[in-house]
Amino acid sequence: xxxxxxxxxxxxxxxxxxxxxxxxxxxxxxxxxxxxxxxxxxxxxxxxxxxxxxxxxxxxxxxxxxxxxxxxxxxxxxxxxxxxxxxxxxxxxxxxxxxxxxxxxxxxxxxxxxxxxxxxxxxxxxxxxxxxxxxxxxxxxxxxxxxxxxxxxxxxxxxxxxxxxxxxxxxxxxxxxxxxxxxxx
Amino acid sequence: xxxxxxxxxxxxxxxxxxxxxxxxxxxxxxxxxxxxxxxxxxxxxxxxxxxxxxxxxxxxxxxxxxxxxxxxxxxxxxxxxxxxxxxxxxxxxxxxxxxxxxxxxxxxxxxxxxxxxxxxxxxxxxxxxxxxxxxxx
Numbered sequence: 001x002x003x004x005x006x007x008x009x010x011x012x013x014x015x016x017x018x019x020x021x022x023x024x025x026x027x028x029x030x031x032x033x034x035x036x037x038x039x040x041x042x043x044x045x046x047x048x049x050x051x052x053x054x055x056x057x058x059x060x061x062x063x064x065x066x067x068x069x070x071x072x073x074x075x076x077x078x079x080x081x082x083x084x085x086x087x088x089x090x091x092x093x094x095x096x097x098x099x100x101x102x103x104x105x106x107x108x109x110x111x112x113x114x115x116x117x118x119x120x121x122x123x124x125x126x127x128x129x130x131x132x133x134x135x136x137x138x139x140x141x142x143x144x145x146x147x148x149x150x151x152x153x154x155x156x157x158x159x160x161x162x163x164x165x166x167x168x169x170x171x172x173x174x175x176x177x178x179x180x181x182x183x184x185x
Numbered sequence: 186x187x188x189x190x191x192x193x194x195x196x197x198x199x200x201x202x203x204x205x206x207x208x209x210x211x212x213x214x215x216x217x218x219x220x221x222x223x224x225x226x227x228x229x230x231x232x233x234x235x236x237x238x239x240x241x242x243x244x245x246x247x248x249x250x251x252x253x254x255x256x257x258x259x260x261x262x263x264x265x266x267x268x269x270x271x272x273x274x275x276x277x278x279x280x281x282x283x284x285x286x287x288x289x290x291x292x293x294x295x296x297x298x299x300x301x302x303x304x305x306x307x308x309x310x311x312x313x314x315x316x317x318x319x320x321x322x
Contacts, residue, residue: 074199
């Protein structure tokens with residue numbers, strides 16, 4: 001049992017849990033969509049005084065902020081109690097491809113080349129994280145949702161707008177991976 | 186106390202993002218390079234079960250814990266926003282290796298530079314709020 005939990009979870013088990021999370025949120029009278037928290041955080045920080053888009057009753061969204069806090073705690077628990085400290089089991093092909101761009105084989109869940117303070121305090125390292133985050137936050141709200149809201153909740157409800165958004169996610173992801181990534185790394 | 190249930194679901198979400206490795210930048214790279222079935226398996230399983238479950242909820246008019254019928258709201262049929270916004274999101278997803286949920290899971294896991302990614306994501310949402318009326322939707 002312990003071994004089952006500490007080793008990486010299979011795709012099918014993880015997929016079942018994620019859909020169970022979506023249904024639990026529906027049962028609790030809400031929906032599974034994470035990126036609206038970014039708008040709520042702007043509102044809590046006072047952005048509603050400047051921009052009408054953030055002028056709403058953010059207290060009505062506190063349930064989702066609590067979900068976000070839970071997600072942070074969940075990450076902490078996974079690392080402290082449920083991890084076997086082995087590097088992520090990505091394919092050999094990916095390790096090889098990434099080595100051509102100067103990335104070493106994984107030692108944990110994230111590459112040291114991007115997610116250490118040493119990397120953050122270089123201009124390139126900082127810009128990669130900042131621009132990446134900026135695009136995610138801007139694009140998620142522009143598209144009206146992120147992976148949870150569109151790819152999971154929206155596709156489950158067979159919403160064409162969500163399918164279009166997911167096609168956009170992949171279009172952007174492929175442009176970054178095949179055309180922009182080689183220019184950066 | 187009415188929020189405790191959302192905290193628990195959030196904790197489970199955080200654990201599954203970490204334990205499925207879906208929160209890893211490497212896994213997102215692998216997905217966009219089509220070098221493993223892993224991420225497609227996770228999202229595909231969730232969507233197939235989701236489609237079946239949502240159909241059942243609609244057919245049998247299943248109610249939530251408060252006794253209200255669970256309703257689904259069709260999204261606006263304003264397509265430019267989905268394709269343009271979606272593409273911008275995808276560019277950021279492939280670069281930072283995380284969508285908004287996994288960003289905070291990474292912070293909890295101890296990958297603290299994700300604080301920067303998350304703060305800039307909030308800033309990105311703020312910028313959208315400022316210029317949204319000038320954008321095609």
